[in-house]
Amino acid sequence: MPQLIWLVTGCSSGFGEQFVQSIINRGDKVIATARNLSKILHLQQTGAATLQLDITDAGQSLSSTINKAIAIYGRIDVLVNNAGFITIGSWADLSHEDWLAQFNTNLFGTIKLTRALLPHFTQRRSGTLAFISSLSGWIGHGYCGAYAASKFALEGAVEALRNETANLGIKTLIMEPGRFRTLLLSSNNLKASRSTESRPAEYEEKLEGLGKEDQRQPGDPKKFVEITIDVVREEGFAKGREVPFRLPLGIDCYDDVKSKCEETLRLLEEWKDVTTSTDFDD
Structure with missing residues (x-):
């Protein structure tokens, strides 16, 4: 495969920073982006280009940023939509603004950026759109409703x-990580509800548990990123295999997704007579 030009969001840490290092090691070129440019300037030492990009900016501003990105190497071949954060809180606890903030980054910002780049891909009839989703795109864990909702919505929109x-030559991928040792659960990325009302002990235990899990998650971000690059480039683990649209990664993700699929199939069969009984009789 010829050298690819990648644009990656959320490169100040975690998956994003690892993408930059791994892409360079594969011999490709990468444009690393983040809201705060100063946090990714060190990536220039690896050979990456850097660009300030906030996916929550207005659409016109994002289009201008995309044009700047394209001008760096003359084209973009792969967009990795990686930027995001997680909000913790119950339905009763989270404010309307909390839900909006979660969706503005995880869903609407991703949509705006992708739409800004789509004309470039459409004109070239080539390109790959990779979306970093989550196990939470399959399962709504308690007190993670806003985050799960943003990922469920993202997966439906991307499908x-x-x-x-x-049919335009554009390849679309959704990568679904389970629990990986990124900074997603760090204080900078884990946003707890600001409610001052009394919260149930279960919520406090959930928040405390997530905090304790930070940097103790079982998943290796480098392995996740390397597999994602394999899938995009159709080499390594992906060589000779059908390229999946969705790919869950992580033992926990495998177990939970499989369990939900099996339960769904069981319910479909158990309720088949009812499910298939709703058409008109004529």
Whole structure:
């Protein structure tokens, strides 16, 4: 495969920073982005180009940033939508603003940035759109409703995008990590509800548990990133295999997704007579 040009969001830490290092090691070029440019300037030492990009900016501003990114190497071949954060809180606890903030980054910001780049891919009839989703795109864990909702919505939107653009030469991927040792659960990325009302002990235990899990998650971010690059480049683990649209990664992700699929299939069969009884009789 020829050298690819990658644009990656959320590169100040975690998956994003690892993507930059791994992409460079593969011999490709990468444009690393983050809201705070000063946090990614060190990546220039690896050979990466850097660019300030906040996916929550207005659409016109994002289009201008995309044009700057394209001008660096003359094209973009792969977009990795990685930027995001997690909000913790119950339905009763989270404010409307909390839900909006979660969606503005994890869903609407991702949509805006992707739409800004789509004309470039469409014109070239080539390109790969990779979306970093989550196990929370399959399962709504308690007190993670806003985060799960943003990921469920993202996956539905991206599935529609795939169906709309597959005949345009555009490849679309959703990568679904389980618990990986990134900074997602750090104080900078884990946003707890600001409610001052009394919260149930279960919520406090959930918040405390997530805090304790930070940097103790079982998943290796480098392995996740390397597999993602394999899938994009159709080499390594992906060589000779059908490229998946969705790919869960992590033992916990495998177990939980499999369990949900099996339960769904069981319910479909158990309720088949009811499910299939709703058409008109004529």
